[in-house]
Amino acid sequence: MAHLTRPNLQRFLDRLTSRSVLSHEEQQAILSLPGHAEQIAANRDFVPLGQRVDHACLIIAGIVGRFEQNWDGARQITAFHLPGDMCDLHSVVQPVRTSALQALSVTTILRVPHLAIRAVAARYPAVAEALWRDCMVDAAILAEWIVNVGRRDARARIGHLLCETATRLGAVAGDSNDIVFDLPVTQTHLADATALTPVHVNRTLQSLRGEALVDWHQRVVRLPRWDALVELSEFDPAYLQADAGPEQRLRILQAG
Amino acid sequence: MAHLTRPNLQRFLDRLTSRSVLSHEEQQAILSLPGHAEQIAANRDFVPLGQRVDHACLIIAGIVGRFEQNWDGARQITAFHLPGDMCDLHSVVQPVRTSALQALSVTTILRVPHLAIRAVAARYPAVAEALWRDCMVDAAILAEWIVNVGRRDARARIGHLLCETATRLGAVAGDSNDIVFDLPVTQTHLADATALTPVHVNRTLQSLRGEALVDWHQRVVRLPRWDALVELSEFDPAYLQADAGPEQRLRILQAG
DNA sequence: CGCCTTCTTGAAGGATCTCAAGAAGGGTGG
DNA sequence: CCACCCTTCTTGAGATCCTTCAAGAAGGCG
Numbered sequence: 001m002a003h004l005t006r007p008n009l010q011r012f013l014d015r016l017t018s019r020s021v022l023s024h025e026e027q028q029a030i031l032s033l034p035g036h037a038e039q040i041a042a043n044r045d046f047v048p049l050g051q052r053v054d055h056a057c058l059i060i061a062g063i064v065g066r067f068e069q070n071w072d073g074a075r076q077i078t079a080f081h082l083p084g085d086m087c088d089l090h091s092v093v094q095p096v097r098t099s100a101l102q103a104l105s106v107t108t109i110l111r112v113p114h115l116a117i118r119a120v121a122a123r124y125p126a127v128a129e130a131l132w133r134d135c136m137v138d139a140a141i142l143a144e145w146i147v148n149v150g151r152r153d154a155r156a157r158i159g160h161l162l163c164e165t166a167t168r169l170g171a172v173a174g175d176s177n178d179i180v181f182d183l184p185v186t187q188t189h190l191a192d193a194t195a196l197t198p199v200h201v202n203r204t205l206q207s208l209r210g211e212a213l214v215d216w217h218q219r220v221v222r223l224p225r226w227d228a229l230v231e232l233s234e235f236d237p238a239y240l241q242a243d244a245g246p247e248q249r250l251r252i253l254q255a256g
Numbered sequence: 257m258a259h260l261t262r263p264n265l266q267r268f269l270d271r272l273t274s275r276s277v278l279s280h281e282e283q284q285a286i287l288s289l290p291g292h293a294e295q296i297a298a299n300r301d302f303v304p305l306g307q308r309v310d311h312a313c314l315i316i317a318g319i320v321g322r323f324e325q326n327w328d329g330a331r332q333i334t335a336f337h338l339p340g341d342m343c344d345l346h347s348v349v350q351p352v353r354t355s356a357l358q359a360l361s362v363t364t365i366l367r368v369p370h371l372a373i374r375a376v377a378a379r380y381p382a383v384a385e386a387l388w389r390d391c392m393v394d395a396a397i398l399a400e401w402i403v404n405v406g407r408r409d410a411r412a413r414i415g416h417l418l419c420e421t422a423t424r425l426g427a428v429a430g431d432s433n434d435i436v437f438d439l440p441v442t443q444t445h446l447a448d449a450t451a452l453t454p455v456h457v458n459r460t461l462q463s464l465r466g467e468a469l470v471d472w473h474q475r476v477v478r479l480p481r482w483d484a485l486v487e488l489s490e491f492d493p494a495y496l497q498a499d500a501g502p503e504q505r506l507r508i509l510q511a512g
Numbered sequence: 513c514g515c516c517t518t519c520t521t522g523a524a525g526g527a528t529c530t531c532a533a534g535a536a537g538g539g540t541g542g
Numbered sequence: 543c544c545a546c547c548c549t550t551c552t553t554g555a556g557a558t559c560c561t562t563c564a565a566g567a568a569g570g571c572g
Contacts, residue, residue, distance in 0.1 A: 068403045070490065076407045078399040090392045093385060093508070098396050098495045114508075122509040125381055129349060132388040136346045139391065140354050142398040143334040147324045149406040150451030151332045153527075186550065195406030200528055202552060218537095234326065239354045252349070252370075253378040410560075442518065456560055458520060474569095 005035045008060045008110050011084040019137070019241060020130035021251035029120045030127065035112040040103040047101040053091050055111045059083050062107025063184055065193070067100045077193040078145060079138065080104075082168055090135050092117050105184030105219075129253045140239045149195045152233070154204040157194045159233030162214060162221060167237050172226070179223040183216075261291045264316045264366050267340040275393070275497060276386035277507035285376045286383065291368040296359040303344060303357040310351070311367045314342050318363025319440055321449070323356045333449040334398060336360075336441075338424055346391050348373050361440035361475075385509045396495045405451045408489070410460040413450045415489030418470060418477060423493050428482070435479040439472075 013030050016022065022030075037060065040046045045067075047053065057064075064087050066079040078099065081087035087101055092114055121128035141164070148160050162183075166172050171181035187205070191198040208214040213229045215222040223229050237243070269286050272278065278286075293316065296302045301323075303309065313320075320343050322335040334355065337343035343357060348370055377384035397420070404416050418439075422428050427437035443461070447454040464470040469485045471478040479485055493499070 066399070068399060070403070070407050074407045076403045078402045090395065093389045093506075094392045094497070095506075096497065096504075099399060118508050122381060125378060125384065128381065128384060128388070128509060132384070132391070133349045135388070135392065135395065136350045139346065139395040139398060142395060142402065143322070143324060143355060146334045146398065146401050146405055146451075147326070147332045149402055151326050151330045188550080195402075197529055198550090199530085199552085202550095203528095206552085241350070241352065248352075250349075250351075252374050253384060444518080453561055454519085455521090455562080459560095462520085 005033070005037070005110060006031055008037075008058060009033055009035070011060075012058055012086055015084050016130045016134060017249070019249055020126070020133055021249045022124075022126055022130060026124045026127050029124060033112050033116050033120065035110040035116075037108060037110050040107045040109060042103055042105050042107075045100050045102045046109065047088060047097060049097055049100045051097055053088070053095050053097055053114070055113045056086050056088050056091055056117060057101065058086050058110040058112055060108040060110055062109075063104045064107055064109075065102050065104050065189065067102050067192070069100070075192045076195060077189065078142060080165060080168075080193065082165070086112075086134070089131060089138070092121070092131065104186075104189050125253050126251055129251065133250065137241050140241070144239050154194070154196055154200055155208060156233045157196070158190065158201065158204055159208065159213065159229050160235050161190070161194055162223060163230055163233050163235035163237075164240070166221070166223060167240055167242060177224075177226045179221075179226050181221055182219060183221045184219045261289070261293070261366055262287055264293075264314060265289055265291070267316075268314055268342055271340050272386045272390060273505070275505055276382070276389055277505045278380075278382055278386060282380045282383050285380060289368050289372050289376065291366040293364060293366050296363045296365060298359055298361050298363075301356050301358045302363075302365065303353060305353055305356045307353055308351050309344070309347050309353055309370070311369045312342050312344050312347055312373060313357065314366040314368055315339050316364040316366055318365075319360045320363055320365075321358050321360050321445065323358050323448075325356070331448045332451060333445065334401060335394065336421060336424075336449065338421070342368075342390070345387060345394075348377070348387065360442075360445050381509050382507050385507065389506065393497050396497070400495050410450070410452055410456055411464060412489045413452065414446065414457065414460055415464065415469065415485050416491050417446070417450055418479060419486055419489050419491035419493075420496070422477070422479060423496055423498060433480075433482045435477075435482050437477055438475060439477045440475045 009031050013027055016030070017027070035058065047057065059081055061083055064081040065077040066081065066087070068076045068078055070076070091097065095114065121131060148157050152160060165183060166179050166181055169181050171179050187201045188198045191201045194201065205214060205216060212224050213232065215224060265287050269283055272286070273283070291314065303313065315337055317339055320337040321333040322337065322343070324332045324334055326332070347353065351370065377387060404413050408416060421439060422435050422437055425437050427435050443457045444454045447457045450457065452460070461470060461472060468480050469488065471480060
């Protein structure tokens with residue numbers, strides 16, 4: 001299976017090197033990480049709560065939600081994880097699981113042993129730094145979700161989530177105003193993520209559809225008026241740290 | 257001023273060593289970090305948005321809020337930072353500021369240069385690991401805030417925030433059912449943190465007071481029926497990772 | 513004592529929820 | 543290829559939690 005892991009790890013590496021500077025040797029070390037692929041059915045927890053974990057999960061295809069649960073069963077998704085994400089990278093340094101991970105659609109993951117990641121991180125401090133930095137981007141997204149759930153009405157809330165996801169998926173390229181991307185997620189999942197009820201999500205989507213802001217059919221999202229949606233949702237992609245030019249990539253921990 | 261920084265850094269070090277294993281030498285390195293103290297007036301931004309930062313802020317006394325802003329001025333506090341917190345530790349690895357920090361009451365901070373922190377982290381990988389782990393605890397708190405804001409009604413929301421803050425302040429010791437701690441924060445701040453309006457916070461506090469769950473006067477919070485409040489707020493302190501016994505402290509990145 | 517912030521109270525309005533049930537869609541087996 | 547089933551989407555009507563607006567009371571500080 002090793003011959004398959006490499007191209008998948010490349011995607012993860014691309015993510016790291018978009019924000020961090022890594023040497024050729026360090027990059028090779030990451031690409032050589034072991035891992036074994038696994039297919040997960042939709043709506044299945046693949047990292048249940050309360051257990052110690054000994055591996056991290058790299059998403060190859062599909063989409064994953066990080067769930068927190070309420071006593072009365074009300075669910076809250078606190079993060080979407082997209083292909084190329086190491087969705088529980090934090091567990092490398094903190095193997096006590098505090099939230100569950102669930103596949104939202106059929107999802108392929110690569111389970112990468114903590115031991116291997118730790119060995120690379122220990123050997124190459126710049127890799128540890130890059131991983132740490134990646135975790136911080138996830139944290140910035142969490143903070144933005146608090147604002148989303150706390151301070152925006154249903155239309156802006158859903159719009160913002162779509163803008164964020166489109167950006168993270170790399171669907172927002174060039175200056176096209178017509179964005180299309182795959183989002184294999186149900187309206188109920190969207191409700192869990194935005195802290196709304198499925199019913200209200202449905203009505204809100206209709207409202208957005210009525211203004212040609214969102215067109216969502218068969219798991220394919222189309223945003224025909226990107227600029228208008230960005231404005232409605234007050235979406236500012238800065239927190240995603242996605243557009244870092246080469247001059248913004250960092251490598252700061254050097255012994256001396 | 258150096259003779260003053262050491263005892264303050266001790267508090268930060270205690271926080272780190274409560275979850276990570278650090279050698280005597282590593283601990284000394286942290287205690288020797290330079291820094292200069294500064295007093296911040298209430299309601300003042302001391303780390304404004306959108307700038308590159310070259311230092312992190314250790315809170316010595318007072319309380320700090322991490323603010324995200326809306327276009328229309330609606331504010332959301334995404335985190336409280338308490339004495340002993342390095343409130344923008346993440347900036348060590350990601351110096352682009354994405355959220356503002358504001359003192360909620362008169363606050364004393366210690367500004368610690370990134371350069372110094374990075375030097376220690378580079379020299380001692382276990383320190384980098386401990387810092388990274390500390391950031392992950394903050395991230396877990398962010399995730400819990402999403403649940404709080406998204407899925408709990410006003411009473412539970414405020415109750416949960418109080419439970420969390422009491423726990424983080426170390427006010428929940430032993431099996432006393434009567435918790436008292438200082439919380440120099442206005443009801444408006446509480447509204448910004450819970451995504452409610454100040455008016456509704458006020459009414460909710462009255463409701464909690466009516467059931468003897470919360471007693472809040474002159475910036476001093478008293479929780480006379482801790483167990484009942486915990487249940488009402490469905491507060492589970494696991495995510496705070498505060499009670500890690502010695503056997504749970506970690507040191508995992510070792511070259512080899 | 514006076515000012516400014518913070519807290520408190522009332523009444524009306526609105527965004528979202530709850531409950532319930534029907535329609536549509538997608539996959540599976542005969 | 544059709545029939546069936548189960549999930550997902552859609553719709554309606556009433557209830558509610560929280561907000562908005564406005565204004566007065568209380569508290570802290572110079």
